[in-house]
Amino acid sequence: MGEFELIQRYFARGPAPGQRTAGVTLGVGDDCALLQPAPGMQLAVSCDMLVEGRHFLSTVDPARLGHKALAVNLSDLAACGARPLAFTLALSMPEVHTAWLEGFSRGLFALADAHGCELVGGDTTRGPLNLCITVFGEVPAPGSPRPALLRSGAQVGDDLYVSGSLGLARLALEVFRGTVSASAELFEAARSRMEQPTPRVALGQALRGVASAAVDVSDGLLGDLGHVLRASRVGARIDTPVAMQLIADNDLLTGGEGHFSSDFLLECVLAGGDDYELAFTAPTAARDAVQAAAHATATPVTRIGVIEAAPGLRLVDAAGQPLERRYASFDHFA
């Protein structure tokens, strides 16, 4: 199968006539795709590259990989509060493997369709397996009452929140690595979190005009939160027992898997990576609005701390006493 037949068969799945995504003027098949944000809107752009053996195992179900490759990009849009519009896919692979391509494109398009996000272009080539997606979303231009969420807006006194749960993806990775063991049921749940993350796209949009800053948690909570703190020139205090509930509240963990040390679970929560939840800040006056956004989008959120003036991150125990602990954020070159 040649390059053009490959694109035609697996990826050139244009919309039905008249059903083109609003904002996409021209999709796959020319030198460029053409995008036009609605009047008063701007385009949010993000780009993530996934490498075999680094971001995913060679044995991963290709449909799950298709999902994840797009999900990690949609998660960046979510962190800006952008509505997904379109994406490009560049794909390098060692050979044309039709079953793999069928599964990969199925998983990819299932998530794309769920978010109304159209594949508008890309590239395919032969080489070590590598997936690079650039995603485009729409957000109101600056000056809007509900502008894009940035990392730089956190204010002293703001509450600090995290969506959903944290740490299961890391738990799955440690099972794969053989450093811990888990029941089949817990492993499946954790593996699904690692391989098929849920980008918090609806929550991100609902938080525009409510949250003061946001980031998506991809490299570990503490590391990603550090980006917000540096960009906003503030610090934060995290209530560790509350943060711990972001993993420990899982029924599978409370029901008889008590062999995990609390140190291990806390590491998973604070520095796990691959979570694709949102960490965000909001004024205390917006607590009801945050809960309303969470409720409207059926996404749990947990208030885990507070923004403070002193730079840096402080972990405190139930009595408010500091915990001394260091966690590394995930770094591909460290």
Next chain:
Amino acid sequence: MGEFELIQRYFARGPAPGQRTAGVTLGVGDDCALLQPAPGMQLAVSCDMLVEGRHFLSTVDPARLGHKALAVNLSDLAACGARPLAFTLALSMPEVHTAWLEGFSRGLFALADAHGCELVGGDTTRGPLNLCITVFGEVPAPGSPRPALLRSGAQVGDDLYVSGSLGLARLALEVFRGTVSASAELFEAARSRMEQPTPRVALGQALRGVASAAVDVSDGLLGDLGHVLRASRVGARIDTPVAMQLIADNDLLTGGEGHFSSDFLLECVLAGGDDYELAFTAPTAARDAVQAAAHATATPVTRIGVIEAAPGLRLVDAAGQPLERRYASFDHFA
């Protein structure tokens, strides 16, 4: 060196305050970059992935590679007549090699600056060397008197043109492969064409409202022209002796390198690949306007044929008689 220091040192080279590229609201350093085309404009998007050993030799000068990685993307913008605005870069590399990164980023930014194209985001990770750039440009929205150039606008009777020259990149590749030999001077000139192509960005913009269709020549003239013919539902006739001049006019070839067979040179012109010239069509009534666009942008153009109703591509000799010859377009999976 960690991932964030690497980005900071080599790639987070934001514009001076107040000097941000028009259209770029937010650059490197948040979850997303924010782009806003001017009123009445839309965004042209293209994406190309370059893999070591496939698109470039491991021995290539990193500054030339930085240039080429962006140039092949700018060439897609040129084919749409778009003005470059911004790009994202995803980079996978086996290790942090500071001399390589210094050279690569230098070549990349030299070309980016020459076109006012700002790096607004990306990703870095460890893995086999792979460069994926997504580029953004601005074109007038549909309905404008000078809209984006598409592949689908060629009309029966239109002239067929090519910019610059064709075939030298392929000649250099064949020297590297050892199938032909060349003087040091010719090899250097050809190698420079292969490693540092010149995207025809100014010509593409000047051809909006003049040309009826355009494509950039990256996989070989006949193959890329085929995309225009299929999209426009037309055919074409190419005057082979004229096309031959696209390589043979080179002083280095006419001056004593007569050992290349005309078959070889014609193959380089028609199916060479890596040329990054524009192939375009225009009504005969626009001949003066085409020459004016060429002159205004200091880019030579050559009229090599004509668009016809009968599907397919016909090569004819000086007497208008058909040549029987088959050429393969470059295909990564063929």
